[in-house]
Amino acid sequence: MGPKIRACIFDMDGLLLDTEQVYTDVTNELLASYGKPNLPLEIKAQMMGRPGPYAAQVLIDWANLPVTASEYFAETSKRQTELWPAVRAMPGAVELIQHLKEHGVPIAVATSSHRRNFELKSAAHVDTLFAHFGEHIIVGDDPRIPTGRGKPYPDIWLLALNTLNTSLASTNPSHTPILPSECLVFEDSVLGVESGRAAGMNVVWVPDGRIKAVFEGKDEEILGVDGAHIAVDELGHLDLEGYGLPRMRIGELEN
The missing domain is CATH 3.40.50.1000 (HAD superfamily/HAD-like)
Incomplete structure (x- = not known):
């Protein structure tokens, strides 16, 4: 009891x-555009639940992406916006x-x-x-x-x-x-x-x-x-x- x-x-x-699959799919599209591998579950788990800027920084640090958190959001938000209603x-x-x-x-x-x-x-x-x-x-x-x-x-x-x-x-x-x-x-x-x-x-x-x-x-x-x-x-x-x-x-x- x-x-x-x-x-x-x-x-x-x-x-x-x-919604988490949308985050994963859009993130993988971005990673591919920089020649990076797909998002590992271990990194995904570290991102989940965090406010957006902090989650983005986890990804940027892991993949060594040449972008800021703000640039990451700009690159991913349009595609996410298309997918959220579904x-x-x-x-x-x-x-x-x-x-x-x-x-x-x-x-x-x-x-x-x-x-x-x-x-x-x-x-x-x-x-x-x-x-x-x-x-x-x-x-x-x-x-x-x-x-x-x-x-x-x-x-x-x-x-x-x-x-x-x-x-x-x-x-x-x-x-x-x-x-x-x-x-x-x-x-x-x-x-x-x-x-x-x-x-x-x-x-x-x-x-x-x-x-x-x-x-x-x-x-x-x-x-x-x-x-x-x-x-x-x-x-x-x-x-x-x-x-x-x-x-x-x-x-x-x-x-």
């Missing part, structure tokens, strides 16, 4: 939306978000994506996914996040929780603030797991199988040994009841 959970906060890229929701994402919303569980998004990219990626999924979060969507360039304090720092998760508590208190003056220890963070990247743990929250790691293979044998290092943080292979495979949340069966919303 896990801790009693009162709110859930979600990453977006690779967790709610299948990204799909990850398996189980729509069902889980709708389920939590229907049962009154406070939910929020905390993504390293900047506002413009968030809007491009989410445009085809507003009704089924992102409308359920209302105003509780925190993006990587939110001015309330201090410069240099993106993931793996905990600031974005704590800001998301603060927006939930503020909203709940505005409609219920007797609202007891939700504590970080009463939050469940959903992440696909190791850096995201690190940042969720740093926020004092409970983390569900939902990694791509190929990325998880990079970290084979390191579950205890990533998740700790106290049982507060776990890994599942798909959003719909989490035992919600173990956290005091309403049980869900994938497909129940369509029945």
Whole structure:
């Protein structure tokens, strides 16, 4: 039995939306143009979850590219912009978000994506996914996040929780603030797991199988040994009841 959970906060890229393959494909196109090999999974894993400029620098340093982070963005953003509208929701994402919303569980998004990219990626999924979060969507360039304090720092998760508590208190003056220890963070990247743990929250790691293979044998290092943080292979495979949340069966919303 896990801790009693009162709110859930979600990453977006690779967790709610299948955007990571776009990043990989466009990066490989750029690398090929400079005569470089494809992006190794080990480097990809280091980039995932970081704010854009920091992720770009990891790539530039590894490949010894003759570009700055700004130039990298200029070369890749046009192609990414063409592809973002076609990204799909990850398996189980729509069902889980709708389920939590229907049962009154406070939910929020905390993504390293900047506002413009968030809007491009989410445009085809507003009704089924992102409308359920209302105003509780925190993006990587939110001015309330201090410069240099993106993931793996905990600031974005704590800001998301603060927006939930503020909203709940505005409609219920007797609202007891939700504590970080009463939050469940959903992440696909190791850096995201690190940042969720740093926020004092409970983390569900939902990694791509190929990325998880990079970290084979390191579950205890990533998740700790106290049982507060776990890994599942798909959003719909989490035992919600173990956290005091309403049980869900994938497909129940369509029945």
